[in-house]
Amino acid sequence: MRLITARLPLLARASSLLLNALMAVVIARLFGAAASGAFFLAFAAINFAGMIGRLGTDMQVIKTVPGLFHGGKLDLLWREMDWLRRYCLQGSLAAGAITATIGLVLWATGASPEVGIPLAILSISVPFSSRAIVESAALRSANRLSRGAFAETGLSQGLTILLLLVSAVAFHPGDVAIPVCYSIATVGTSIVARIWTKNAIQRTMQQSIEVGFRPPPGVRAAMLHMMGSSVLFFALTSTPLFVLGIFATVRDVGLYNAATRVSTLVAIIPALQTTYLVPRVSRTVAVHDIEAANVMLRRAARQASGVTVILGVGILLFASPILGIFGSDFAHAQATLMVLLIGQMAIASLGNVNPVMSVVGLERPSVVYVGIALAAGLVPMALVAVYWGAAGVALVFVLVSIAYAIACGALLQRRLGIRCFVS
Numbered sequence: 001m002r003l004i005t006a007r008l009p010l011l012a013r014a015s016s017l018l019l020n021a022l023m024a025v026v027i028a029r030l031f032g033a034a035a036s037g038a039f040f041l042a043f044a045a046i047n048f049a050g051m052i053g054r055l056g057t058d059m060q061v062i063k064t065v066p067g068l069f070h071g072g073k074l075d076l077l078w079r080e081m082d083w084l085r086r087y088c089l090q091g092s093l094a095a096g097a098i099t100a101t102i103g104l105v106l107w108a109t110g111a112s113p114e115v116g117i118p119l120a121i122l123s124i125s126v127p128f129s130s131r132a133i134v135e136s137a138a139l140r141s142a143n144r145l146s147r148g149a150f151a152e153t154g155l156s157q158g159l160t161i162l163l164l165l166v167s168a169v170a171f172h173p174g175d176v177a178i179p180v181c182y183s184i185a186t187v188g189t190s191i192v193a194r195i196w197t198k199n200a201i202q203r204t205m206q207q208s209i210e211v212g213f214r215p216p217p218g219v220r221a222a223m224l225h226m227m228g229s230s231v232l233f234f235a236l237t238s239t240p241l242f243v244l245g246i247f248a249t250v251r252d253v254g255l256y257n258a259a260t261r262v263s264t265l266v267a268i269i270p271a272l273q274t275t276y277l278v279p280r281v282s283r284t285v286a287v288h289d290i291e292a293a294n295v296m297l298r299r300a301a302r303q304a305s306g307v308t309v310i311l312g313v314g315i316l317l318f319a320s321p322i323l324g325i326f327g328s329d330f331a332h333a334q335a336t337l338m339v340l341l342i343g344q345m346a347i348a349s350l351g352n353v354n355p356v357m358s359v360v361g362l363e364r365p366s367v368v369y370v371g372i373a374l375a376a377g378l379v380p381m382a383l384v385a386v387y388w389g390a391a392g393v394a395l396v397f398v399l400v401s402i403a404y405a406i407a408c409g410a411l412l413q414r415r416l417g418i419r420c421f422v423s
Contacts, residue, residue, distance in 0.1 A: 012145070012146035013271065016149060016152070016154030017264065017265070017271060019153070019154045020154075020264075022157070022161060024040070024257060024258060024261040024326070026161050026164055027039060027040075027164070027178055028329075028330065029326065029327055030164060030168050031175055032327065033251050033255060033330060034249075034250050034251045035254075036254040036326075037244075037249070037253030037255070037256075038115050038253070039179065040241065041115050041242070042115050042179065044242065045102075046099060046122040046125065047238070048234060048235065049095040050092060050133075051227070051234055052091070053091040053092035053096065054088050054133065054134065054227070055091040055224065055227060056227035056230075057084045057085075058088075058134050058136075059137075061080075061084060061138050062137050062141055077201060078201070081138060085134060089127060089131070092126050092130035093126075093127055095126050096123045096126035099119060100124075102119060103121075103122075103123060112245075115250065117176060117179075121183060122182065122183060124183045125179075125182060125183040125186040125187075128186040128187050129189070129190070131194070132151055132155075132186065133152055135151060135193035135197045136148045136151035138201065139193070139196055139200055142200045142201050144196065144200045147196050151192065151193040155188075156185045156186050156188075156189040159184075159185035159189065163184060228367060232374060233370050235374055236377070236401075236404075239377060239381060239397070240256055240381060240390075240393045241256065243385050246382075246385075247382050247385040248386070248393075251329075252390045254329075255329075255330060255336060256333070256390040259336040259390065263315075263337060263341050263343075265311070265315075266311040266312045266315060266344050267344050267348065268307075280296060281293050281297065281356055294418060297356070300352065301348070301350070301351040301422045304348045304352075308344055308345050308348035309348075312344060320334065336391045336394045339395050340394050340398065346398075346402050347401060347402060347405050349422045350420065350421045353408035353412065356412065357408055357411075360412070362411065362412070366408065369404060369407055369408055369411075373400050373403065376400055376403075377396055381393045409421050
């Protein structure tokens, strides 16, 4: 029974990754490559806006709630959660309003109506998805790892799939159904996540919430710094979509997105490892047991690299039928998929450098390195997008990502003696 319980967070994380891929498949099959590309371009923009709108509240929850929860200080915990929820709501409402305005301008001016309409509709989801992510952070902090992982991503994707399939059967809707269904799904997800949090962290009878509570000085500044690191890294991973949307076509965005969803599946082991590995590394480094951290990281890198290579080669051999699941339009994504798969194999051998950097006191260098990688990749991606489309952008992205991982790995070894790579 204990073994099953220990594996539940990993199963929840794996289910979330699979539901992400399945949502892309359903959208592609029902609406085609162009509509899929337009939606996921708007979707990336909305996620970017939501990350800024949360103002670092989700990371502040992870930083402060575990100590309060395990210390039994539920009064202080709920006071902390209440002001963070209000702060998140203020920021996410502003972010949603800005993205709605941008979407309406893109539609009204005719600059990009195919992206402007879903962007304007998806702006409704920003406060709800932001709230769900804050609640999921609280759940993970309260040791409800499986529910926390599922509330963060899988639940909204699962509800979106269900709503799209029902609407396709009942109404035969147009492309606008995609952002509408996702926005409705985020409302449901935020409600469920809030209920889960309330059940996980019961209020005490003696509690008295101070409505006028203000956080200690410097907390908001620290939250914005944490947010900046996450925003930059998200910008790095999302740059190919934005570059293709500007310099190529939404169809290219759709092809790249499909290839990304498939290639991400081979990295399922590194993604699952992050759930349990990073906290363990943080604890061992905190007590200066670097050798124990290196043993864990090297073993994890070998496991991840081996599984990634096996899965990657298998997908390469059957790339055509796998992409055929998305629809006949996606046969042109084979070259893009091949490049991304090779990149995933190389990066897996370099270890979980990005999450490790964030828990061993190297947050500032991590921000600098991400910023350099983003700046280094932006212009080359824009140049190759015009001539080579999705495959060219994927190649530049992979090269930049590998260089970033190598640089972070070298910094970890030089500063702390930590070795993440296969050896």
